[in-house]
Structures are given as C-alpha cells and as structure tokens.
Amino acid sequence: MSATWRRRLPAIAVGAPVVFVLCWVLFLASGTPAGTAVEEPGEFLVTLLDGVTFAGLMFVVASGFTLIFGLMRTVNMAHGALFLLAAYIAIELQQKMAGKSRNLEPEDVSIASWVVPMLVGAGVAAVLGVVIQQVFLRWNQGQDLRQALITVAISVIVADQLLARFGGLAQRMIWPEAVTHFIEIFGQRYATSRLFMLGVALLVGALLWLWLNKTRMGLVIRAGVDDQAMVRALGINITAVFAVTFFVGALLAGMGGAMGASFAGVAPGADGQWLLNSLVVVIIGGLGSIKGAAAGSLLYGLVVAFSPAYLPNDYTFYSIILTFALLAVVLAVRPYGLFGRVE
Amino acid sequence: MSSARNDGDSRIALLVVLAVLVALPSFGSEFFVEFVVTRALILGLVASTIVFLSAYGGMVSLAQLLMYGVAGFVIGNCVPEANNKGLKLGLSPWVAVVAALVVTTLVALVLGALSSRTFGIYFLMLTLTYAVIGYYVFGQVATISGFGGITGLDPVSVFDGPVRLYYIALALSVLAFIGFRMVRRTPFGVALEGVRDDPVRMASLGFHVPLHRAMAFTLAGFVAAVAGVLNVWWNGQIDPNTVSIGATIDLLIVAVIGGIGRLEGAWLGALVYVAANNYLRDLPFADSVGLTEARFNTVVGLVVLAIVVLSPEGLTGLIDRARSGAKRRPVISSGGSSAPPDSAVHTSVPNTS
Numbered sequence: 001m002s003a004t005w006r007r008r009l010p011a012i013a014v015g016a017p018v019v020f021v022l023c024w025v026l027f028l029a030s031g032t033p034a035g036t037a038v039e040e041p042g043e044f045l046v047t048l049l050d051g052v053t054f055a056g057l058m059f060v061v062a063s064g065f066t067l068i069f070g071l072m073r074t075v076n077m078a079h080g081a082l083f084l085l086a087a088y089i090a091i092e093l094q095q096k097m098a099g100k101s102r103n104l105e106p107e108d109v110s111i112a113s114w115v116v117p118m119l120v121g122a123g124v125a126a127v128l129g130v131v132i133q134q135v136f137l138r139w140n141q142g143q144d145l146r147q148a149l150i151t152v153a154i155s156v157i158v159a160d161q162l163l164a165r166f167g168g169l170a171q172r173m174i175w176p177e178a179v180t181h182f183i184e185i186f187g188q189r190y191a192t193s194r195l196f197m198l199g200v201a202l203l204v205g206a207l208l209w210l211w212l213n214k215t216r217m218g219l220v221i222r223a224g225v226d227d228q229a230m231v232r233a234l235g236i237n238i239t240a241v242f243a244v245t246f247f248v249g250a251l252l253a254g255m256g257g258a259m260g261a262s263f264a265g266v267a268p269g270a271d272g273q274w275l276l277n278s279l280v281v282v283i284i285g286g287l288g289s290i291k292g293a294a295a296g297s298l299l300y301g302l303v304v305a306f307s308p309a310y311l312p313n314d315y316t317f318y319s320i321i322l323t324f325a326l327l328a329v330v331l332a333v334r335p336y337g338l339f340g341r342v343e
Numbered sequence: 344m345s346s347a348r349n350d351g352d353s354r355i356a357l358l359v360v361l362a363v364l365v366a367l368p369s370f371g372s373e374f375f376v377e378f379v380v381t382r383a384l385i386l387g388l389v390a391s392t393i394v395f396l397s398a399y400g401g402m403v404s405l406a407q408l409l410m411y412g413v414a415g416f417v418i419g420n421c422v423p424e425a426n427n428k429g430l431k432l433g434l435s436p437w438v439a440v441v442a443a444l445v446v447t448t449l450v451a452l453v454l455g456a457l458s459s460r461t462f463g464i465y466f467l468m469l470t471l472t473y474a475v476i477g478y479y480v481f482g483q484v485a486t487i488s489g490f491g492g493i494t495g496l497d498p499v500s501v502f503d504g505p506v507r508l509y510y511i512a513l514a515l516s517v518l519a520f521i522g523f524r525m526v527r528r529t530p531f532g533v534a535l536e537g538v539r540d541d542p543v544r545m546a547s548l549g550f551h552v553p554l555h556r557a558m559a560f561t562l563a564g565f566v567a568a569v570a571g572v573l574n575v576w577w578n579g580q581i582d583p584n585t586v587s588i589g590a591t592i593d594l595l596i597v598a599v600i601g602g603i604g605r606l607e608g609a610w611l612g613a614l615v616y617v618a619a620n621n622y623l624r625d626l627p628f629a630d631s632v633g634l635t636e637a638r639f640n641t642v643v644g645l646v647v648l649a650i651v652v653l654s655p656e657g658l659t660g661l662i663d664r665a666r667s668g669a670k671r672r673p674v675i676s677s678g679g680s681s682a683p684p685d686s687a688v689h690t691s692v693p694n695t696s
Contacts, residue, residue: 075464149599149651150648152595153647155644156640157640160638269589272589276471280472283469318483320476331458
C-alpha cells in the first residue's frame with residue numbers, strides 16, 4: 001500500500017498543481033487582470049499565444065545552448081554574450097540598410113533588411129563561437145568547470161566591450177513592414193510580428209530536426225552524444241564535428257539575439273537575462289536534449305505569460321515566484337530535467 | 344616530511360598576516376582600512392563559502408551571494424530605522440540579526456535540499472538560476488524591497504564606526520576560516536569529502552548523500568548570511584543589485600582569482616579584487632594603454648581568463664608553486680639524497696582539500 005503511494009507520489013506532485021491551475025484559469029480567476037477563461041476567451045487566447053510565441057524565441061536560443069552541451073559537455077556561459085553581440089550587430093546593420101539611424105519605422109524595413117542583418121549578426125556570433133572553441137576550449141575538453149569559468153571570463157570581456165561600443169541605452173531592431181499588422185482574436189488585437197517570430201522559430205526547429213535526423217553529420221552528432229569514445233574509435237574526425245556544432249550553437253544564439261532585439265529590444269544586461277532563460281529552459285527540459293529544449297521553452301513560456309495575467313490583481317508581481325515553483329516541481333520529480341539523462 | 348614543514352610554514356605565514364591585520368588600523372590610512380580591507384574581509388568571508396563547498400563538497404555554488412543578500416534584506420525588513428520601503432517590522436537590531444541568520448539558513452536548507460541530487464556543472468547552473476530568480480524576487484516584490492532597495496541601515500551600536508566594524512569582520516573571518524577547517528576533521532566533514540570523491544560508493548556504504556550535500560549547503564548559507572549582515576552594516580543599505588547576476592559572477596571571480604581549492608584564497612582574491620577596483624586607475628601607465636576605470640570589467644575578465652588558462656589553482660596555486668620551486672633547488676644541489684624529486688613535485692600539486 002505505502003509502496004504504491006510512494007510510486008504515485010511524483011504523479012500526484014505534478015498532477016495536483018496542474019489540475020488546480022487549469023480549474024483556476026478556467027473558472028476561478030475572476031479577480032485577476034485577465035479574468036476567467038470561460039468569460040474572457042479572448043484574454044485567454046492572447047495569453048496563450050504570448051506564451052507560445054515567447055517559447056519559440058526561447059527555443060531558438062536554448063537549443064543552441066543545449067546542442068553544445070549535449071555533444072561536448074561544455075556549458076557555454078558566454079551564450080548570452082553571443083546573443084547580445086549578434087543583436088547589436090543586426091541593429092546597426094539594419095539601420096545602415098534602411099539608411100537612417102533614428103526613428104526607424106516598419107515602413108522603412110523590407111523583409112531583406114530584417115533577414116540579412118539577422119543572418120549577418122548570427123554569422124558573426126557563430127564565427128566568434130568557433131574562435132572561442134578552437135582557442136580556449138579545444139585543449140581542455142572534459143574539464144567542464146574550467147570551461148565554464150573560461151566562458152564566464154569571455155562573457156565578462158565581451159559584455160564590457162559591447163557596453164563601450166554600443167552604450168548603455170536600450171536599442172531595438174524593427175520588424176519588417178510585411179509582418180507588422182494586427183489581427184482580431186475574440187475582440188483582442190494581436191500583433192502578427194509575434195506570430196512571424198513563432199514561424200521563424202518553427203522553421204529553425206524544423207531545420208535543426210532535419211539536420212540532426214536526416215544528414216550524416218547529424219547522425220555523427222547523435223552518436224557522439226551517446227558515446228563519444230566509440231565515435232572516435234570508428235575513425236570519425238569528431239574534432240571537426242565539435243567545431244561545426246559550436247558554430248551552429250552560437251549561430252542559434254545569434255539568431256535568437258536578432259529576434260529578441262526585434263521582439264523586446266536589447267540593453268546591457270540582456271546577456272545575463274538570456275543566459276538565465278537558456279538555463280531555466282534546459283534545466284527544466286534536461287541538458288543536452290533538443291526535445292527537452294522544446295518542452296522546457298513551452299512550459300517556461302506559458303508560466304511567464306500566464307502568471308502575471310492570472311494571479312490576483314494585487315499580487316501580479318509575485319509571478320517570478322511561479323517560475324521558481326515550476327523549476328522546483330520539475331527538479332523534485334526529475335532532478336535531471338524532463339528529458340535529461342543521468343550520467 | 345617536506346609537506347609537514349610546509350604546513351608549519353603556512354601556519355607561521357598566516358599568523359604573520361593575522362598580526363599585521365590586527366595592527367593595521369594603527370598604521371593604515373582610514374580609507375584603506377574601511378574601504379579596502381574591511382570590504383575585502385566581508386567579500387572574502389562570503390567567497391570562502393564558495394571555496395568550502397567546492398573544495399570539501401565538490402559543489403561550485405553561485406547561490407552564495409544570494410544567501411548574503413537574503414540576510415541583508417531580512418535585516419532591512421526588520422529594523423525600524425529603515426526608510427519607507429520593506430515591511431518595517433520594527434524589531435530590535437539584535438533580533439533582526441538573529442532573524443537574518445535563521446531565515447537565510449532556512450532558505451539555504453530548502454535550496455540545498457532541492458539541488459542536493461544534482462552534481463557537477465548541473466549544480467553550478469542550478470545555483471546560478473537560484474541567484475537570478477532571487478534577484479528578480481527582490482526586485483519585483485515591492486513589499487519586501489523593490490528595485491530601489493532599502494536604505495538607512497545602521498550597524499548595531501556596539502559595532503558602529505569603521506574600526507570596530509573592521510575588527511568584527513576580521514574576527515568573524517578568522518572564526519570562519521578556523522571553523523571550516525575544523526568541520527573538515529569531523530565525521531561529517533570526512534563523509535562530505537567522501538561524497539565529493541565518490542558519491543556512488545558513499546551511498547552504497549550507507550551514507551545519505553543528498554543529506555550531506557544539503558547540510559554542507561546549509562552551513563555555507565549560514566556563513567554567507569553572517570557576511571551578509573556585515574555587508575549591510577558596512578554599506579548602510581541593501582538593494583537587488585547586491586545579488587545581481589553581475590555581482591554573482593564577480594564573487595565567483597574573486598574565488599577563482601584566489602584559487603578555488605584553498606580557503607585562504609578567498610580572502611586573498613577578495614583583497615586583490617577590491618584593491619584593483621580602487622587603485623587600478625592610479626597606475627601610472629594605465630591611461631596610455633586604455634585602462635580606464637570604465638573598462639575595469641575587461642581587465643578583470645582578461646585576468647580571470649589568464650588565471651583559468653594558465654593556473655587553475657589561482658594565486659594560492661602560484662604561491663605554492665613558487666615556494667615549492669624555491670625549495671626544490673637546494674634539495675637537488677645537495678645531491679638529491681635528502682628527498683626524492685618526487686616529493687618536491689608532490690607539494691606543487693594543488694592541495695584541493
């Protein structure tokens with residue numbers, strides 16, 4: 001009897017809060033900014049979309065982080081710095097392409113003058129990532145703490161140089177005009193740019209899936225995640241695969257940077273914030289798992305979107321505590337995250 | 344034999360340093376005592392909890408500055424003379440100190456229990472997440488602080504005044520240093536080192552591995568809380584920036600500069616860090632190579648990068664290496680009969696315990 005209870009405990013620990021949250025959002029949340037979902041379906045749908053679109057952005061950033069960790073066991077603490085670097089480069093290039101640096105409006109921005117800066121910014125971040133990997137990380141493979149400290153030092157230097165070069169004010173990238181509209185959802189206006197962001201994230205996710213599952217290199221990477229020594233023994237040049245993986249991981253951070261700069265703007269400190277977002281996502285989802293990054297972003301994105309909208313009116317600023325509660329529940333049930341593996 | 348002599352040497356060196364520190368207020372400038380050494384002692388005290396957890400428990404924690412901040416915020420919410428922020432519980436200052444230590448220790452217990460089953464780099468990331476979430480909790484929850492923080496916090500009257508604060512910081516640092524070293528000799532400390540080296544074997548020997556890790560984290564949280572109380576007294580205020588991600592990384596940097604394997608490295612790293620922060624701009628050549636105060640972080644980043652790449656044991660590792668190098672030469676010149684070269688090499692291996 002008691003053994004059965006013990007086995008069911010994790011399911012109860014997860015199930016009870018989930019049921020409570022569902023009931024709360026659907027029927028009980030009348031004293032909250034959003035109101036109950038039954039009475040205010042528009043508010044509910046908008047909050048849901050907010051959560052899912054933000055999750056898309058987080059997936060792009062966090063999948064790069066988890067890809068690098070999964071193969072190389074390197075925790076890249078400079079991931080946020082690469083994000084910020086790409087964001088600043090993309091903003092500057094967009095202003096050059098649009099021909100003006102102040103009061104840039106969506107009318108000035110074509111699709112190309114959003115996509116090209118994003119790719120260039122992400123490319124610079126990717127090249128810097130490979131340089132970091134080749135110069136500082138290649139020769140101490142396996143010393144995970146030392147690698148983390150090295151990337152911490154690099155992130156401090158990069159952040160300080162970015163502050164010197166781009167100043168302390170918040171800057172933002174502008175979405176192209178073609179996607180800057182509003183649609184109606186149950187009487188609520190919703191910005192199509194957020195849906196565009198979700199689309200880009202889904203495209204990135206699909207390409208990543210194709211690369212990892214349908215190409216030879218993806219095969220090698222997945223094999224390397226499982227058993228690096230065996231891949232090496234089969235005569236595969238895994239050092240080159242490491243460099244490519246770091247390139248892609250940093251590229252994803254950079255693409256996320258340009259998307260984040262368009263979505264909410266960037267300022268000094270955004271690097272730490274996005275490092276945190278990546279960490280929370282991969283801790284929830286499980287380090288090294290792309291599936292985990294998707295699940296973690298979705299859960300975290302939904303909590304971030306729903307908690308300020310559905311907490312009682314006077315308590316909305318406690319929403320950050322719910323993020324912690326999510327983390328605590330996941331860790332209590334699965335210490336290595338939803339899709340993580342015990343080493 | 345040579346390692347026993349080394350131990351005696353370091354004890355003498357530590358006593359000399361202590362004597363100098365005790366006498367410091369009589370010959371050092373007021374600024375140096377209050378803003379450099381006192382600050383370094385407080386920072387060293389909290390950094391020593393990182394070193395303790397890392398060296399004895401194999402856990403690199405980034406949540407120690409959060410513990411230090413939690414203690415500060417508890418004081419800010421308890422004492423009556425704080426400005427109009429916080430809960431203003433109006434407790435007497437000593438009760439506030441006790442409350443700060445108790446609350447922080449409990450927070451450390453909960454966070455330690457939550458993370459006690461995660462190891463290695465995973466533990467580092469989890470504690471970093473605690474730290475950043477803590478920053479946002481204090482920033483966003485306006486009833487306990489808000490981003491502006493709480494100002495107007497004076498020390499308990501017994502410790503008011505820079506020199507008194509200096510001595511209490513010194514006394515508590517010495518106490519923590521001796522205390523951590525004594526913990527290592529207790530059955531708990533020995534088991535903790537076992538857990539660090541081989542958790543699976545310890546578990547199969549019947550030790551409760553997560554419990555030992557959680558307890559070590561709680562103890563470190565308590566010491567960090569002591570440092571946090573001192574920090575509030577020294578600073579006169581507390582705000583979320585005290586526990587921001589940047590400050591958290593800075594504290595890790597302090598521990599790394601000193602050498603993350605040795606307790607005394609925490610205070611050494613803190614002194615170097617604080618001194619660099621205060622005096623870097625005064626160096627004669629600084630301006631000509633673009634080393635302005637504003638680019639302090641770049642300099643710190645480069646220094647840390649150099650340390651991690653060249654000497655992962657930090658400054659204490661460099662000192663050890665220099666000392667064993669100096670000892671080695673006479674040994675070899677005397678024909679190598681008194682000690683095999685191996686033992687000289689052995690002393691240069693960082694003492695991770």
